[in-house]
Amino acid sequence: MTQHSRDLSRRRLLFGGAAVGAGVLLAGCTSNEASPTEAQTKAAAPGGNAEPGQRVVIGFSAPAADHGWIAAITNNAKAQAAAYSDVEFKIVEAGADAAAQRAALGTLISQKPNVIVLLPHDGKELNAFGLEAMKAGIPVVNLDRAFPDAKAYRLQIKGDNYGMGVAAATYMIEQFKAKGVSNPIIGEIAGMDELELTQERSKGFTDTLAQAGFKVANRRAARFTADSGQQEAAQLLQALPKMDALWNHDDDQGIGVVAAVNQANRKEFFMVGGAGSKKAMEDIQADNTVLKATVTYSPSMASSAIALARLIGQNKGMSDLVELQVPKEIVLASETITKENVSNYLKLGF
């Protein structure tokens, strides 16, 4: 019996020791220290609008990020605000859905910011908040997801989803012309299909292809994650044993799409990405994968939104324009990044 219990305690000691050891080892493994990606800020040049002026309190809210693009939005906004000595930056976590964001914004208003910069979960659901804040005299800068009501925002700055599709299709059509492909087989890996932005991207893509007389042979919708991108791409490649071009809506999920292409040993087509992540740009520069171009939807718009919010707070206009005030709407153009111009864009990759 004593022999038995000693055995047991020794076994326990061994197990316990192993568990503690594994725990210590693992805890050491959560570090992710690397050279941080440089945030996309605009350095303050001397003179003009960049001169420190009246103090501005900017309130900021964006959804809790679950992928790279939204994370980059928040990081850029923070970094841009830090670049100004006259800006006080107040950030509230927007939580997981529109209701949580509305609650968080309530606490933000009570802190009396001069301007609010807001990336809503859903523009329609937070329209009422925009109206309320504007009525209370706080200008609202809507970032990327539009409010339906024009009175709900002072400035709207957003990317061009339809334009992304147009840019991707235009690049493909040029390539087909250059290579003399008259009847190309085109694949498309979309993002989350229930989002309006995905539908706009696809519409821009198919509309532009249709003008050239081409159509999409097969389209699969992934979920903006690398693993879903890999799975959908693997099935798409199976469906199209020969393909000429592939457009993938999002570079984050593109990591998985490129992986699936490599796993299937396919090289006969070229691929166009979307959004403009750092990894995609590096792949384009290295030119050793099927990824030959990407069309931008840059989170640098968050930096611009903070810069413009500051000008609105200080009652100034954009110095390059004649107008004395900041315009009401700014839509970023979707640019096409290829091997030729990638070096200019690398600093904007996220």
Next chain:
Amino acid sequence: MSDTSPTATPERAAQLPAQSPPVDPAETAAASEKTTHGGATAGRLSWWSGDSGEGAKRNLGLIGVLLVLIAIGALTRSDLYSNPDWVWDNVLSILKLASVVGVVTVGMTFVIIGGGIDLSVGAIVALAGVWCTTLATQSYGAGGMIFSALTVGLAVGLVNGLLISYGRLVPFIATLAMLVAARGLAAEISDKQTQVSDNQFINGIASNSLLGIPLLVYILAAVVAAGWVLLNRTTFGRRTVAVGGNPEAARLAGINVKRHSVLLYALSGLCCGIAAIMLTAQATSAQAAMANLYELDAIAAAIIGGTLLSGGRGTIIGSLLGVIIFSTITNLFAINGLSTEAQNMVKGGIIVAAVLVQQVQFRSLTQFLGRNRLTT
């Protein structure tokens, strides 16, 4: 449908090794071992049927469904199916698609047979995947990555099990909490970014083949084989069925029900750790949002594979067939260029149909048909 109700269906009661008067658990298990082997000599049960004729018929039905799906594919895309090389490639691509969820489903099948449920599997895969692709872990090489994924999976599973067994939380709530918490921790560790794996050995798991068959398929086969042996040929497996079928009877028979439940959740966590390595290899990256809704895929596969959601019955092979049926549907819709929405509706329909079919007991159906002279 309480598990402790004295009016348990005879079918389920028959599955219990503890039907004989309570004896030493080891002896009970040994006895049930003997009955399994005895059955094998008497009726020579097929290798894939486990130990019940019901399961065999169910699996035959699933294979039928699979053949129908493949036939639909061959009819609608006869141009592709006429090329034997493509067909072989396609079979492998279906199996590769099934591999990750398949491994998760093996663990899930054990948990469900044992009378529980694990909603946190997708989150555990994400957490283990993120944990093993941090730059610090990657610096230890492939061994360090595999070790951390497996350990994280196992540890989270253990926490689940301890909360359920000794904290007396309902499995649904405990694992739901873990689902939220593990994804939160994964997002915290990864800083919401996609972490790219630069390790060629890990990435090679998804791209390399041995004798023309992808490594992922070997891993799936190994896990399924190990799961089958564990469920059908060991004391652990017999106890799992006993605990799930009637926990009170199992306790009276001398089985440590609480400790057994902890082990079941730990097993499920370990499977998630293995799946995390496979998924990371496939996507060459990991992020907090990966393995989205895998818990539902795994539960659905186990259910259509004939596992009883209230526990006490289920087969590993049935679950595997369930996973393969789902990935065949995905493949079928992809090669026909149909939308994901339609595919999800069909998946939903198949789950409902499978459960409906299960409610019609095969035995009573045959009796019914016999009574009405519909069969000879």
